[in-house]
Amino acid sequence: MLKELRPALSMVVVLTVLTGIAYPLAVTGVAKAVFPWQAQGSLIEKDGHVIGSELIGQSFSAPAYFWGRPSATSGADPHDPTKTGSVPYNAANSSGSNLGPTSKALVEGGGSAIAALRSAHPDHKGPVPADLVTASASGLDPHISPVAAQYQVNRIAVARHAPVEAVRTLVARHTEGRALGVLGEPRVNVLRLNLALDEALPIK
Numbered sequence: 001m002l003k004e005l006r007p008a009l010s011m012v013v014v015l016t017v018l019t020g021i022a023y024p025l026a027v028t029g030v031a032k033a034v035f036p037w038q039a040q041g042s043l044i045e046k047d048g049h050v051i052g053s054e055l056i057g058q059s060f061s062a063p064a065y066f067w068g069r070p071s072a073t074s075g076a077d078p079h080d081p082t083k084t085g086s087v088p089y090n091a092a093n094s095s096g097s098n099l100g101p102t103s104k105a106l107v108e109g110g111g112s113a114i115a116a117l118r119s120a121h122p123d124h125k126g127p128v129p130a131d132l133v134t135a136s137a138s139g140l141d142p143h144i145s146p147v148a149a150q151y152q153v154n155r156i157a158v159a160r161h162a163p164v165e166a167v168r169t170l171v172a173r174h175t176e177g178r179a180l181g182v183l184g185e186p187r188v189n190v191l192r193l194n195l196a197l198d199e200a201l202p203i204k
Contacts, residue, residue: 044191052191057089057142060194063120064159064203066144066152068190069131070113072097073139089140096137110134123154143187146175162201170196 031039042054052058057068073095075087087093099106113133118124129148135141149171157164174193178184 046195054189055142056091056140058191059088063155065194066149066156066190068144069141070135071139072135091140094138094140096139097135121151121155124151142189142191144190146186146188149188160201161204166201170200
């Protein structure tokens with residue numbers, strides 16, 4: 001029986017070494033050599049400290065900052081580890097809400113979000129941009145659409161006592177085009193835009 005098992009066990013060991021150790025190390029080494037910033041997580045630093053990643057959204061709720069997409073990720077309740085609760089942009093538990101289009105919770109949550117946005121932006125009479133009231137499938141999306149960013153310009157200009165056109169210019173400057181000119185949609189990275197906002201138009 002050992003005669004029959006030996007080739008199978010040898011193949012398991014060889015494949016484990018090749019696919020579980022050698023290949024990941026080789027790919028990681030190439031990635032670090034060719035794309036060092038991306039291989040380290042696309043980390044964004046300020047004053048020598050890591051403040052986030054270009055790939056993972058963050059929660060902003062102050063009137064003087066651009067707000068990102070809602071996040072449906074969850075995590076352990078800090079008061080009761082046996083339960084889970086809402087933990088926005090939890091990269092350890094990336095997920096969507098899994099609520100269907102007929103879900104009462106989804107409809108009510110979206111309605112509350114729309115009402116809150118209309119209250120915060122009384123100068124806008126048109127529809128609320130969809131990406132400001134719906135979570136992405138991952139719950140980690142760091143981007144919003146240019147329309148969603150422009151929707152917030154007046155609120156931010158008032159909160160920072162800054163010219164509206166200056167804020168609009170920052171949005172335009174930080175709007176990324178389609179990848180390779182054809183893939184995806186134009187988008188704005190919320191964290192990068194807020195950092196540029198603090199630098200160019202600090203809160204007075």
